Amino acid sequence: MSQTFQTTRRVEFRDTDAAGIVHFSAFLVYMEQIEHEFLRSLGLSVHHPLEELAMSWPRVSVHCDFKGPARFEEILDVTLSIARLGSRSVTYQFLFERDGTQLALGQITAVCCRVQPGQPPKSMDIPEWFKEKLLPFVDPSLTP
Amino acid sequence: MSQTFQTTRRVEFRDTDAAGIVHFSAFLVYMEQIEHEFLRSLGLSVHHPLEELAMSWPRVSVHCDFKGPARFEEILDVTLSIARLGSRSVTYQFLFERDGTQLALGQITAVCCRVQPGQPPKSMDIPEWFKEKLLPFVDPSLTP
Amino acid sequence: MSQTFQTTRRVEFRDTDAAGIVHFSAFLVYMEQIEHEFLRSLGLSVHHPLEELAMSWPRVSVHCDFKGPARFEEILDVTLSIARLGSRSVTYQFLFERDGTQLALGQITAVCCRVQPGQPPKSMDIPEWFKEKLLPFVDPSLTP
Amino acid sequence: MSQTFQTTRRVEFRDTDAAGIVHFSAFLVYMEQIEHEFLRSLGLSVHHPLEELAMSWPRVSVHCDFKGPARFEEILDVTLSIARLGSRSVTYQFLFERDGTQLALGQITAVCCRVQPGQPPKSMDIPEWFKEKLLPFVDPSLTP
Numbered sequence: 001m002s003q004t005f006q007t008t009r010r011v012e013f014r015d016t017d018a019a020g021i022v023h024f025s026a027f028l029v030y031m032e033q034i035e036h037e038f039l040r041s042l043g044l045s046v047h048h049p050l051e052e053l054a055m056s057w058p059r060v061s062v063h064c065d066f067k068g069p070a071r072f073e074e075i076l077d078v079t080l081s082i083a084r085l086g087s088r089s090v091t092y093q094f095l096f097e098r099d100g101t102q103l104a105l106g107q108i109t110a111v112c113c114r115v116q117p118g119q120p121p122k123s124m125d126i127p128e129w130f131k132e133k134l135l136p137f138v139d140p141s142l143t144p
Numbered sequence: 145m146s147q148t149f150q151t152t153r154r155v156e157f158r159d160t161d162a163a164g165i166v167h168f169s170a171f172l173v174y175m176e177q178i179e180h181e182f183l184r185s186l187g188l189s190v191h192h193p194l195e196e197l198a199m200s201w202p203r204v205s206v207h208c209d210f211k212g213p214a215r216f217e218e219i220l221d222v223t224l225s226i227a228r229l230g231s232r233s234v235t236y237q238f239l240f241e242r243d244g245t246q247l248a249l250g251q252i253t254a255v256c257c258r259v260q261p262g263q264p265p266k267s268m269d270i271p272e273w274f275k276e277k278l279l280p281f282v283d284p285s286l287t288p
Numbered sequence: 289m290s291q292t293f294q295t296t297r298r299v300e301f302r303d304t305d306a307a308g309i310v311h312f313s314a315f316l317v318y319m320e321q322i323e324h325e326f327l328r329s330l331g332l333s334v335h336h337p338l339e340e341l342a343m344s345w346p347r348v349s350v351h352c353d354f355k356g357p358a359r360f361e362e363i364l365d366v367t368l369s370i371a372r373l374g375s376r377s378v379t380y381q382f383l384f385e386r387d388g389t390q391l392a393l394g395q396i397t398a399v400c401c402r403v404q405p406g407q408p409p410k411s412m413d414i415p416e417w418f419k420e421k422l423l424p425f426v427d428p429s430l431t432p
Numbered sequence: 433m434s435q436t437f438q439t440t441r442r443v444e445f446r447d448t449d450a451a452g453i454v455h456f457s458a459f460l461v462y463m464e465q466i467e468h469e470f471l472r473s474l475g476l477s478v479h480h481p482l483e484e485l486a487m488s489w490p491r492v493s494v495h496c497d498f499k500g501p502a503r504f505e506e507i508l509d510v511t512l513s514i515a516r517l518g519s520r521s522v523t524y525q526f527l528f529e530r531d532g533t534q535l536a537l538g539q540i541t542a543v544c545c546r547v548q549p550g551q552p553p554k555s556m557d558i559p560e561w562f563k564e565k566l567l568p569f570v571d572p573s574l575t576p
Contacts, residue, residue: 157305157306157311158305158311158313160305160306161301161302161304161305161306162301162304162305162306162308162309162359162360164306164308165306167301167302169302215306216306261405
């Protein structure tokens with residue numbers, strides 16, 4: 001039985017557009033913020049110093065299906081699960097709801113990389129101590 | 145043989161993040177801007193007044209794969225095609241390149257809706273005169 | 289002796305730019321979000337329905353001085369005061385600090401307006417019940 | 433008689449908010465983009481490599497007065513002037529108009545700095561070859 005990470009997001013005015021609702025790109029920004037909040041809740045960070053270099057997580061793929069509009073000052077309930085945990089990548093899934101109604105369902109796939117100033121990021125195996133903290137949140141029913 | 149719509153985007157400073165590259169969400173915003181630029185090039189608009197109501201195109205799905213970083217002040221070449229033209233929706237595809245190197249490949253699916261103030265958007269058939277202008281850009285090889 | 293409204297803001301990744309620090313425009317967006325949070329704390333909203341129309345607060349002037357950089361995941365302490373409460377406008381002041389170091393000092397002046405769909409906003413006197421809630425936060429030493 | 437730099441900006445959908453108009457923070461982002469476009473028109477860049485370090489221009493102050501709303505897909509005329517050219521800083525002024533109507537009037541003050549990785553920016557005198565290119569755009573009537 002997998003765990004989920006639950007949080008909320010209040011819709012800020014800058015997140016809206018002239019259609020009177022949250023702009024679709026704001027959901028993508030929420031998703032990343034919630035990923036970071038999730039990692040902090042585990043004592044991790046999306047940017048983690050490692051001896052002489054740093055571990056970071058460039059995004060390689062994002063996806064979002066929009067099912068209903070969200071509006072200014074509404075509070076959205078968000079559920080984060082892990083749809084796939086590979087040796088070098090993780091796919092987070094985010095479900096946005098308001099009062100039990102689904103508003104958006106999205107995924108971000110990020111790749112574990114070592115980064116050094118002036119060099120392109122290079123993928124690396126996710127360290128075991130990092131992977132162990134993510135494992136309880138993997139939901140096999142979500143794996144494509 | 146399908147047509148494509150070609151344009152460019154210069155990376156602005158606000159599009160970047162502390163990793164020194166374009167934030168992934170900025171590509172999604174570019175995609176929408178390019179869709180609107182494409183519609184204007186056809187004499188259309190994403191918000192079109194229709195007698196007593198208006199036709200608009202809420203997004204129902206977005207996707208983007210990121211293949212390489214883009215940086216401040218770079219000029220990106222963008223190719224818009226139509227991956228699918230349904231009776232009530234259209235899926236645009238966007239290829240971002242710099243000097244022939246692929247940087248990102250994304251899609252936006254938007255649904256044709258009539259909108260009236262104070263009511264939720266309601267899907268409608270794409271008007272024939274609108275569909276005719278999009279048809280030359282449909283690339284059957286992209287249809288999933 | 290005037291009151292202040294105290295809150296915090298965590299720097300999100302999208303708030304940063306390629307200089308590795310918070311983009312200046314993100315401070316302006318924080319300022320507006322904090323104004324709205326302050327109004328909610330008083331049981332008010334920046335968009336308030338009034339019988340057949342609505343009261344809203346278009347911004348007429350913003351200003352910000354930047355004194356030091358803020359970085360990803362830092363938590364900023366924010367102090368909101370009211371620098372001026374006129375008959376039709378209010379000037380909020382926002383002080384951003386990290387561990388006691390000033391990072392930014394900004395103001396937003398907003399004008400009380402009645403708004404009706406399809407018409408330009410029209411300035412109006414701030415209702416007495418609204419003004420009374422703001423009065424304790426006016427700091428006469430800040431009035432220019 | 434001072435010169436001005438003239439350009440245009442089309443309002444993109446993401447620049448708008450639920451009030452149906454351009455969000456105030458979008459004008460600040462336009463201002464920075466137009467500063468960079470102006471520098472490029474002179475063969476300069478806001479980030480200029482200098483031997484072993486780089487010259488950059490952190491913002492120390494921004495201001496904007498809003499006089500009227502701008503809406504999606506409108507084309508704004510922008511006039512950039514230099515209100516003040518100091519030994520280490522420059523204050524740009526930006527006037528936004530639509531069909532001759534003033535919409536916004538703003539300023540950005542940026543300080544010439546040398547930047548080295550891992551160190552805070554340090555102010556420096558504006559190099560003579562840079563200053564010479566800016567001089568024709570200084571409008572003494574704008575100096576406060």
